[in-house]
Amino acid sequence: xxxxxxxxxxxxxxxxxxxxxxxxxxxxxxxxxxxxxxxxxxxxxxxxxxxxxxxxxxxxxxxxxxxxxxxxxxxxxxxxxxxxxxxxxxxxxxxxxxxxxxxxxxxxxxxxxxxxxxxxxxxxxxxxxxxxxxxxxxxxxxxxxxxxxxxxxxxxxxxxxxxxxxxxxxxxxxxxxxxxxxxxxxxxxxxxxxxxxxxxxxxxxxxxxxxxxxxxxxxxxxxxxxxxxxxxxxxxxxxxxxxxxxxxxxxxxxxxxxxxxxxxxxxxxxxxxxxxxxxxxxxxxxxxxxxxxxxxxxxxxxxxxxxxxxxxxxxxxxxxxxxxxxxxxxxxxxxxxxxx
Amino acid sequence: xxxxxxxxxxxxxxxxxxxxxxxxxxxxxxxxxxxxxxxxxxxxxxxxxxxxxxxxxxxxxxxxxxxxxxxxxxxxxxxxxxxxxxxxxxxxxxxxxxxxxxxxxxxxxxxxxxxxxxxxxxxxxxxxxxxxxxxxxxxxxxxxxxxxxxxxxxxxxxxxxxxxxxxxxxxxxxxxxxxxxxxxxxxxxxxxxxxxxxxxxxxxxxxxxxxxxxxxxxxxxxxxxxxxxxxxxxxxxxxxxxxxxxxxxxxxxxxxxxxxxxxxxxxxxxxxxxxxxxxxxxxxxxxxxxxxxxxxxxxxxxxxxxxxxxxxxxxxxxxxxxxxxxxxxxxxx
Numbered sequence: 001x002x003x004x005x006x007x008x009x010x011x012x013x014x015x016x017x018x019x020x021x022x023x024x025x026x027x028x029x030x031x032x033x034x035x036x037x038x039x040x041x042x043x044x045x046x047x048x049x050x051x052x053x054x055x056x057x058x059x060x061x062x063x064x065x066x067x068x069x070x071x072x073x074x075x076x077x078x079x080x081x082x083x084x085x086x087x088x089x090x091x092x093x094x095x096x097x098x099x100x101x102x103x104x105x106x107x108x109x110x111x112x113x114x115x116x117x118x119x120x121x122x123x124x125x126x127x128x129x130x131x132x133x134x135x136x137x138x139x140x141x142x143x144x145x146x147x148x149x150x151x152x153x154x155x156x157x158x159x160x161x162x163x164x165x166x167x168x169x170x171x172x173x174x175x176x177x178x179x180x181x182x183x184x185x186x187x188x189x190x191x192x193x194x195x196x197x198x199x200x201x202x203x204x205x206x207x208x209x210x211x212x213x214x215x216x217x218x219x220x221x222x223x224x225x226x227x228x229x230x231x232x233x234x235x236x237x238x239x240x241x242x243x244x245x246x247x248x249x250x251x252x253x254x255x256x257x258x259x260x261x262x263x264x265x266x267x268x269x270x271x272x273x274x275x276x277x278x279x280x281x282x283x284x285x286x287x288x289x290x291x292x293x294x295x296x297x298x299x300x301x302x303x304x305x306x307x308x309x310x311x312x313x314x315x316x317x318x319x320x321x322x323x324x325x326x327x328x329x330x331x332x333x334x335x336x337x338x339x340x
Numbered sequence: 341x342x343x344x345x346x347x348x349x350x351x352x353x354x355x356x357x358x359x360x361x362x363x364x365x366x367x368x369x370x371x372x373x374x375x376x377x378x379x380x381x382x383x384x385x386x387x388x389x390x391x392x393x394x395x396x397x398x399x400x401x402x403x404x405x406x407x408x409x410x411x412x413x414x415x416x417x418x419x420x421x422x423x424x425x426x427x428x429x430x431x432x433x434x435x436x437x438x439x440x441x442x443x444x445x446x447x448x449x450x451x452x453x454x455x456x457x458x459x460x461x462x463x464x465x466x467x468x469x470x471x472x473x474x475x476x477x478x479x480x481x482x483x484x485x486x487x488x489x490x491x492x493x494x495x496x497x498x499x500x501x502x503x504x505x506x507x508x509x510x511x512x513x514x515x516x517x518x519x520x521x522x523x524x525x526x527x528x529x530x531x532x533x534x535x536x537x538x539x540x541x542x543x544x545x546x547x548x549x550x551x552x553x554x555x556x557x558x559x560x561x562x563x564x565x566x567x568x569x570x571x572x573x574x575x576x577x578x579x580x581x582x583x584x585x586x587x588x589x590x591x592x593x594x595x596x597x598x599x600x601x602x603x604x605x606x607x608x609x610x611x612x613x614x615x616x617x618x619x620x621x622x623x624x625x626x627x628x629x630x631x632x633x634x635x636x637x638x639x640x641x642x643x644x645x646x647x648x649x650x651x652x653x654x655x656x657x658x659x660x661x662x663x664x665x666x667x668x669x670x671x672x673x
Contacts, residue, residue: 137415168408
């Protein structure tokens with residue numbers, strides 16, 4: 001991986017200046033939304049937030065490779081940038097944080113557990129890896145209906161690869177050669193458990209071989225490299241080539257959630273040693289040094305993003321909570337009463 | 341295999357097979373997935389020949405992994421298919437517990453209706469077949485606590501067809517329980533053509549005046565047999581076949597109790613925290629002063645499972661003689 005003092009040269013992989021600027025804006029938006037969640041929590045305005053700081057490169061690159069209107073995203077809870085990258089409005093991140101009635105889940109779900117059927121964004125629970133069989137089922141539906149040109153993108157952290165359902169899902173998809181990409185956002189930590197206590201191998205991608213599917217490692221701090229790998233993997237899935245396991249290496253700079261204190265299990269030194277991997281300033285430098293954007297343009301973009309996040313924060317905060325009677329709806333179609 | 345006569349005599353296994361066949365034939369969104377459902381045609385031969393007729397993409401031999409059988413089916417359901425997942429024996433359902441309870445039952449709720457999960461999970465359950473610890477269990481009490489799930493356990497061929505059709509048509513997840521001892525033991529007329537029986541409706545299978553017996557599964561058949569013996573003795577017993585466990589039919593139970601003033605609940609699952617406890621509580625809440633005798637429950641004993649040895653299995657199961665004797669005691673109370 002790149003050292004602190006060097007900035008990788010721009011390797012475009014066919015991306016236009018406009019797409020490169022889109023990537024940076026998506027990364028800045030995610031970082032700003034992340035910060036907003038922690039700020040609102042510390043202000044006592046929301047009970048809980050989860051950040052994705054360090055994952056921005058994975059999200060922006062993957063979102064750009066995602067085919068809107070065709071592909072399905074089955075994310076996990078650390079995917080803000082990916083969800084807004086496939087078309088979810090940032091307002092919905094704030095509606096989720098504030099648990100407002102206008103949130104698509106009606107204020108039921110924890111923050112960052114988005115659903116948006118119209119965008120192909122599947123509803124998830126917090127149970128690690130439990131969403132992966134659903135992703136496989138969705139991919140099966142695509143193959144069964146002979147919907148060529150569509151694929152499922154399923155994401156998870158490194159800890160998820162210990163779960164039985166992870167293995168069952170990759171195996172099922174491999175046996176049936178389904179149109180799906182399994183994307184591991186390996187940030188080295190599962191709450192307080194480091195990778196070496198999670199698995200006896202260094203690279204998650206080694207698990208692909210056991211299921212007979214291709215695996216690829218990518219530097220998750222480099223959104224263009226992620227885009228390139230994800231585009232190829234998704235294209236392979238869309239054209240009948242079966243599943244791929246992609247491992248995007250990154251680092252989790254924040255505590256697991258606002259309820260976690262990472263000082264109890266990892267040193268400040270360790271975090272600083274990884275600081276050079278921070279994808280946001282790194283990609284800013286790439287764009288500036290390659291002449292795609294000026295520093296003034298980057299600053300203007302940051303101001304615009306902050307203003308947008310401020311605006312959606314105010315709008316979401318001003319909206320009402322669900323009402324108490326909303327507790328009883330959508331248990332089933334029809335009555336929730338167990339006695340008829 | 342469907343015959344164009346008004347009805348056909350089938351046993352329970354044939355009723356399941358007939359209904360699944362019609363579902364696959366009539367709706368391309370339906371597919372069957374599970375262990376050994378394809379080439380083998382299911383361990384009870386329920387889906388024998390299906391793979392040849394409907395193809396391996398609709399009759400899916402899955403890897404041997406129950407959590408993903410249910411979990412993959414959930415994903416199919418969320419994306420518009422109508423999967424019918426099979427857990428080979430109810431005893432094997434535990435690895436899929438989270439997928440059923442944590443995922444399927446909450447899909448509609450957690451997304452506030454943005455996604456739904458029209459899924460059927462079929463599984464054979466129950467004892468009396470020398471199935472030992474892991475081929476005999478009843479699982480309904482583990483799941484009936486869970487809002488978001490529906491549970492049915494019909495045990496007559498015509499009810500199986502009507503309720504399996506209703507389960508397949510249902511927009512929410514349904515756990516469909518088939519008592520394996522009734523598979524070839526119980527025969528009856530099955531009307532031809534598509535019909536449904538609403539989930540949540542019980543059925544009075546043997547009318548009577550002096551005692552209400554609520555049961556389901558294998559024990560309904562034994563309870564009817566016991567009620568017939570008592571009728572020969574001049575004692576009148578009403579037997580209600582619950583058929584649906586969640587939602588449950590309060591109206592039919594209360595109407596019967598208000599007529600007979602006595603209630604006996606009979607189920608194979610163990611007593612503590614079982615279905616009978618909920619029915620007892622409901623009747624105590626709604627109709628306590630209608631009762632002329634304490635409510636009684638005849639259930640499986642509170643041991644982890646029935647053993648393989650015949651005396652252990654027989655001790656676990658409630659015999660028809662025991663049912664008849666308890667009924668006599670209650671009628672005469």
